[in-house]
Amino acid sequence: MKNKVLELRKEGIYCPDGDFFVDPRGNVERALITHAHSDHARPGHSSYLCSDTCKPLLKLRIGEHSVINSLPFGKKIKIGKATVSFHPAGHILGSAQVRVEVGGQVWVVSGDYKPQVDQTSEHFELVKCHGFISECTFGLPVYRWQPEKIIHQQINQWWSENAEEGRTSLLFAYSLGKAQRVLAGLNHEIGQIYVHSAVFPFLEHYKNAGVKLPEVIKIKKGHEYKFDQAMVIAPPAVEDSTWTRKFRTARKAFASGWMAIRGGRRRRNLDRGFILSDHADWDGLLEVIRGTEAEEIKVTHGNGDALTKYLGEQGRNCSVLEGARIRGEEEE
Numbered sequence: 269m270k271n272k273v274l275e276l277r278k279e280g281i282y283c284p285d286g287d288f289f290v291d292p293r294g295n296v297e298r299a300l301i302t303h304a305h306s307d308h309a310r311p312g313h314s315s316y317l318c319s320d321t322c323k324p325l326l327k328l329r330i331g332e333h334s335v336i337n338s339l340p341f342g343k344k345i346k347i348g349k350a351t352v353s354f355h356p357a358g359h360i361l362g363s364a365q366v367r368v369e370v371g372g373q374v375w376v377v378s379g380d381y382k383p384q385v386d387q388t389s390e391h392f393e394l395v396k397c398h399g400f401i402s403e404c405t406f407g408l409p410v411y412r413w414q415p416e417k418i419i420h421q422q423i424n425q426w427w428s429e430n431a432e433e434g435r436t437s438l439l440f441a442y443s444l445g446k447a448q449r450v451l452a453g454l455n456h457e458i459g460q461i462y463v464h465s466a467v468f469p470f471l472e473h474y475k476n477a478g479v480k481l482p483e484v485i486k487i488k489k490g491h492e493y494k495f496d497q498a499m500v501i502a503p504p505a506v507e508d509s510t511w512t513r514k515f516r517t518a519r520k521a522f523a524s525g526w527m528a529i530r531g532g533r534r535r536r537n538l539d540r541g542f543i544l545s546d547h548a549d550w551d552g553l554l555e556v557i558r559g560t561e562a563e564e565i566k567v568t569h570g571n572g573d574a575l576t577k578y579l580g581e582q583g584r585n586c587s588v589l590e591g592a593r594i595r596g597e598e599e600e
């Protein structure tokens with residue numbers, strides 16, 4: 269990056285005038301965190317700054333004793349010579365785009381984002397800027413999401429059908445963000461809802477933030493449950509574990525943006541795949557990138573080649589943020 273606002277160091281995106289990093293690796297003095305997913309929020313930094321609603325989730329992730337300060341969305345503060353504010357990214361609860369202004373130049377680091385409306389996170393806010401660093405996890409035209417209402421209907425329909433057959437529905441969804449989004453759309457009248465213990469701790473913070481979630485039962489070790497026609501939400505990490513063995517006769521599904529590609533479901537021996545993503549789809553990426561009116565666009569977090577090429581053909585100054593081809597999104 270040639271701009272004076274941000275530069276790329278080995279730990280990640282750095283602002284020299286404010287002496288801070290955004291979502292860094294390693295051990296830095298001051299880390300600004302876009303959201304509480306583990307590929308953005310890592311333990312080991314001296315101090316953290318995030319949005320107010322991100323703070324309790326970040327605490328759960330990196331530990332009670334870390335130094336975490338937070339800001340309400342939209343509030344501007346000075347860090348060194350930089351003016352910094354957080355703006356909703358619509359990805360998960362508390363997820364933020366970080367706006368950094370130095371000498372009249374504005375850059376925005378998107379973190380993960382989704383312009384599509386959902387009931388469990390603050391609505392995405394479009395921020396005008398000179399430079400935009402955009403994620404591009406789903407930066408291919410094959411990724412186009414349907415409204416979440418339709419996906420919620422599909423999930424409830426699937427649950428009803430399984431319940432009529434007397435079977436349990438086991439739905440895998442990432443424990444922070446996706447699980448809560450699935451829960452918010454479930455029709456509680458169909459049956460009892462259980463959640464894996466990895467999903468449970470986040471729920472109270474969603475409720476504290478005003479998100480409506482149905483009543484659930486936390487599955488505890490050593491307890492016996494009659495799951496019958498219940499819906500069970502668990503993280504995909506336990507899919508092949510002994511934990512899942514007790515659901516031998518259950519119908520199994522996975523809710524993820526990756527379910528949009530063929531093979532994503534077959535590979536995993538699932539009965540269903542629900543295409544529900546917390547990231548922008550192809551159209552969402554284009555809509556936001558155009559909307560920012562940024563003169564310079566850097567893409568990261570995914571393979572940005574298709575998006576860079578497409579925007580380049582439209583006369584836009586877009587390139588992949590070198591050294592930042594980071595894959596391995598924990599939640600997708």
Ligand SMILES: [Zn+2]
Binds near residue numbers: 305359380599
């Ligand atoms: Zn994320």
Ligand SMILES: [Zn+2]
Binds near residue numbers: 305307380569597598
């Ligand atoms: Zn991410």
